[in-house]
Amino acid sequence: MTETHDVALRAGDHDFRVRVYPAPEPNGALLVWLHGGAFMFGTLEMPEADQVGRRLSADGITVVSVDYTLAPLEALEILGPPDPDADMPSPEQMRAEMEAAGPRARFPVANLQVVAAFDWAVANAATYGADPERVSVGGASAGANLSAGAAMRLRDRATTAPRVLALVYPSLHDGILEPNDETAELLRSVPAARLFTPESRDAINRNYLEDPDGDAHGYAFAGGHDLAGLPEVLIVNAELDSLRPSGEAFAAELAAASVDVRVVREHGAMHGYLNEIGHPAGEHTLALLADTVGGS
Template identity: 30%
Template sequence: MSMSVPESPSAPQELVVRLRAGVRERRAVRPRGPELPQVEDTFVPSGDRRVPVRRYRPGDGPRPLLVFLHGGGFVLGDLDTHDRTCRRIAQECDLDVVAVDYRLAPEHRYPAAVEDAAAVLRQVRPDAVAGDSAGGFLAAAACLALRAEGGPLPAVQALICPNTDLTLAHPSIAEKGTGYGLDADALAVFVEEFVPDPAERRAASPLHADDLSGLPAALIVTAEHDALRDEGGAYAHRLAQAGVPVRHRVEPGLVHGFIQGMDLTDPAAAAAHDRLFADLRELIPR
């Protein structure tokens, strides 16, 4: 999905409205994905509210549980946008998957989405947490929040093209921020809507946490032509320095968002999906 700001952009929130309309249109024609025996929409309690979730089960009997946090720049996405992705993970990896419909900006700014993600992890106690793009940010941030409170952590965090640094200061932002689908100007709008105060963005970023020790083993998959490539790599490096087991791979020739349906048209993306599924099958304890 291409995310770029028009040459004559309107107010940022009007841009978000238009992008959401485009997401709904694409969602309506996207293939459904594999049929599964059990798919159920339900809620997870979080204080005085309930977080909507969708649980996917590829069959009866016990199996590991993965919580999935969708991408969309903190302003886009829901349980339907990543439905096919979650169905495929459940089927290909023989996992129960719980997808989270966390609160979006600008209606609900930081840390609302992190609070929702952490609440679900706290309640369902998954074996793994995964997310793409903004969902990768939320997976990492939720793990940091749970570690800070001394609660149980997943065994694995799988971050796919993650946004880990809201300062957007890494070289790939400029190098790959035009013409590769996820544009730097759109990223700036998303971050502004999520954390309006620039002075707060560094402290909110997982990459700039003071201490990354004691976090779950990490699978970090980035893409060669992704504006977020370098900050994903930097997070992998910092985790490894802190003693966290890390598997990091840069997928050659691919762009941001390759996890979302690109396997249908691009053999390289399909092969990257297969590698991701193999990693999840290997790394998540059974």
């Protein structure tokens, strides 16, 4: 089976689907991949999802891209209108475009769906020429958060675990972490519309997890929790990203928990660069993903 196709699944009392990008010449690896979008937005057609699926499958890695249930749109009112120079749709336009996405739900629905997608991928890996023990999980931005939360739940379940956890410009802590002086200076050159602020991040996070005390196990925000026992982790941070301190702090937490971790900084890149086809940082990140996930 080599054609891209969708598979219907159900978890967290919600229907969802995965889109499978079978590798024409499989190398035995499979990646369950999650797009970003502040938990509220994103589709399987966006480059952050589709480009990853097409490029990595061409490198021999079957990709299972997850169309998880999105969070409600209430945070749009809190975030307010976007910067008029940011070439972004208004909240009203975004709401109209996203109403067709179907039922929405907060944590833990998407988290449970990622686990279910991983289980499906393990059970069906051989169909695509992949080894069930070489199934990895990864994502970008909110998708990276979902990937880490699913890895925590899978670790605690103590059955099958991902081979690699791949996190691209991730948000892993419940809030914006304070940047160091070097990072703060770099962020001054970034347009305000391309940065998350403490206020915008809090609105996004509360829209996903209403009760900040309702995450005792780190399934919603893995940062700051016990990370021992997680699989090998790749973290790719965008240099000009107010979320970079979260990725860097998470790497330090992993190392302190004796988890193998590799941290890469994409110099000169802003958050979301995988949505720009041909972006140099995107090309480098795709190569990193292929090497890390596809390695035996």
